[in-house]
Amino acid sequence: MAPSYGFDLVPVLRHAWFSWWAESTERVLLLGLLVFIGVRYPLEGLLVVVVLVLGFFCWRCLQMAPKRLQYARYRLGLGISGNGPSWRGQRESSRKPGVQRQRSRHFQDEREQLTAQSKLHMRGVKICAAILIVMFMFDIERRGAATSVLRSMVIVVMLATAAGIVGAVLQQSALMRLRHARPVPPGRLSRRMERIAEQQVSPVTIYSGSRSFVGAGLGFRRWSIAQRLIKAKGHRGKNEQAQEWEELPFKTEDLLGRLSEAIEDLRTEDDPELRLPGLTVKERVFVKGVRATSVLRRVAEKGTGRLVAEVLTEPGGAARHYLVCTVVSWDGDLVALVFVHMSLQGRTLYLEFVPQELRPPQDLYNVIEEPGGTGGRALLSAIVRSLEEFPFRVFDLWRLVLVPAVLCKALLAWRGPEPSIRRAVDIGARASARENATGLDHDNSSAWDHDEDEFQTTDVVRSIKIIQRRLLSTVEDFLGAHKVDTSEFRDYAMTIIKGGIVNMGGGTVTAQGNTFGDHSGIGKPSSGDDE
Incomplete structure (x- = not known):
């Protein structure tokens, strides 16, 4: 589910x-x-x-x-x-x-x-x-x-x-x-209810269709960065090849742990003006339903904790690792989500930032609140x-x-026994009950069935940008502490902060409007270049 x-x-x-x-x-x-x-x-x-x-x-x-x-x-x-x-x-x-x-x-x-x-x-x-x-x-x-x-x-x-x-x-x-x-305590739940309670908080998400982040609502514009890992100026060699590390100065799990700790600090601050209330940070693995057989077998053999750690080092596999930051506000009616993916491949650090928003349920489901x-x-x-x-x-x-x-x-x-998992059978979830209650049109994932509240939109964007700034500053400090050149990363970060969207492909990228929202966009590349 x-x-x-x-x-x-x-x-x-x-x-x-x-x-x-x-x-x-x-x-x-x-x-x-x-x-x-x-x-x-x-x-x-x-x-x-x-x-x-x-x-x-x-x-x-x-x-x-x-x-x-x-x-x-x-x-x-x-x-x-x-x-x-x-x-x-x-x-x-x-x-x-x-x-x-x-x-x-x-x-x-x-x-x-x-x-x-x-x-x-x-x-x-x-x-x-x-x-x-x-x-x-x-x-x-x-x-x-x-x-x-x-x-x-x-x-x-x-x-x-x-x-x-x-x-x-x-x-x-x-x-x-x-x-x-x-x-409800587990002892008072039936076997089926216990299974549902486990799956809704499980770090392994099995989705169906093209919506990888099932249950997360509507997505904003995402961005990604591919940072080449070269030595800082004071530690470089004489030629281009000598600038690269023979052995990387850190592992993906090191950067992930530092980033998780930095974002988690926003929740535990004593000062209310320093704290981001309603914040939770968890690691999740996403896999398509037709390819979930091998993942579920590994979960049964090694447990979810070991699986999450292994998927982190396998960025090219069917299962993908994301750090999920969730900010719940408006008495649980509004949820801002940020999915962060990172990997080390080809002497390059790849970062992906995917913001989502989960709107309040429709008035039909809020009768007790009226x-x-x-x-x-x-x-x-x-x-x-x-x-x-x-x-x-x-x-x-x-x-x-x-x-x-x-x-x-x-x-x-x-x-009865647990259902058997057969290969090439789609067992993934297409939507969640909470998501369906918001009125999201799954055929047109950019539209809602009810009007948006301006204050709620502001709160979602604010939470997302706070996490975004924390991510950029933490990654830059982490790279600098490990003697990695951050000049290129600072340029990318400044473009994102000012409202641009980073495109690592060829051509000219033109930022239009804000980073998030319906009015943001990417200008078309110059003629002859790839998008």
């Missing part, structure tokens, strides 16, 4: 599982009640079902009445104020033929859909009413039939309403507890919604057919 940055998936899954049990139990009780009345009192039971179905169709007709009224006003050219259906508009809009044809087709499709639904519901009302009339005429000579039916209907409605209210209160209470959820989302008002709202949804519960009974399949899969995941 995908990693969870600044988010714990286990309490959410436990809440979802509890809600599923509550809804399934409510449906089982309602179905048992209907079956009992149908077996004990067949006529009364059938009449109860017909009346409930009739109530459902009548409720749907009432729900569609405002739409039909808006449609009628639109047809009469009266105009509509407020939020209406998607075909709401003004007749004074654009007169372009293409726009008119498109709007006409869209209007026609929605009108036909609305008409078809209305006819279906009215047909249901007529059929149920006809059945009731026939059954009452057939049983008109039976004394007390009406009273018995009424009594059965009242009992069913009261019991079903009580079950719905209890279920709504339990689910809302569990949802409010989720706001301040704490990590005014009235918790407390007695939230419980009262849950009860009211339960009463409004009562006519639809009979039609939700078909979902009980899916319960055995869900329970079987859950039992296999809980008690």
Whole structure:
């Protein structure tokens, strides 16, 4: 599964599982009640079902009445104020033929859909009413039939309403507890939940598709540096070849350890003006799902710690090592991430800097954060919604057919063996639950489904640039301490700091706008050069 940055998936899954049990139990009780009345009192039971179905169709007709009224006003050219259906508009809009044809087709499709639904519901009302009339005429000579039916209907409605209210209160209470959820001890988790808890924090990330940093949200512009490792001026030889080191003065793990320590110091500072709150620094290995077989075998044999150390010295392999810096802010809603890759190859130090941002969830997932989302008002709202949804519960009974399949899969995941890893099978994750909640369009990874907050964008860019400056200064000091010439590195660092993007290919590079954001870019190389 995908990693969870600044988010714990286990309490959410436990809440979802509890809600599923509550809804399934409510449906089982309602179905048992209907079956009992149908077996004990067949006529009364059938009449109860017909009346409930009739109530459902009548409720749907009432729900569609405002739409039909808006449609009628639109047809009469009266105009509509407020939020209406998607075909709401003004007749004074654009007169372009293409726009008119498109709007006409869209209007026609929605009108036909609305008409078809209305006819279906009215047909249901007529059929149920006809059945009731026939059954009452057939049983008109039976004394007390009406009273018995009424009594059965009242009992069913009261019991079903009580079950719905209890279920709504339990689910809302569990949802409010989720706001301040704490990590669940491993002993209280099922085997499957323990596996999920391990994978979301595991240093090994297995991804699917082309998005290597799955679960990290939207990416900014990245940059990279290829620094040639030559001796400082006071330690050079007479010729060009003598300037290079016969044996490198440091290893990749030495630079990584120093960089991790320098960035970690930002989190442990006592002075709040020196500290970067919410910062965590971890090492991660990323591998594609179809190539994860060998990596998982090495994890089983040597452990994740040994694997991370080995991948660091194998920059050309299928698995890639990154130092992941995460800054969580806005009470966990906003996450800024920086992925740093480094390697030593061909007497050259290669650095890659990949910034990402994980936006807050959509308003749909922030109901408990809104005014009235918790407390007695939230419980009262849950009860009211339960009463409004009562006519639809009979039609939700078909979902009980899916319960055995869900329970079987859950039992296999809980008690069954671990799934076998087969070669050339993509077992990677395409997205994370936290990432999907933000509204990120995976088909167009540069777009969000909701507007961005200016302050949140500022906080993300600030955190990223703080880590960037720390990285550049630490690497420069480290190279200088090991007698490596840093004049070229300082030029690259200054270009990045001033807002440019470094391109180590041929041609002319022109910085445009800021290093991060939608307005940053790289100018086209001069003619005849590579990009």
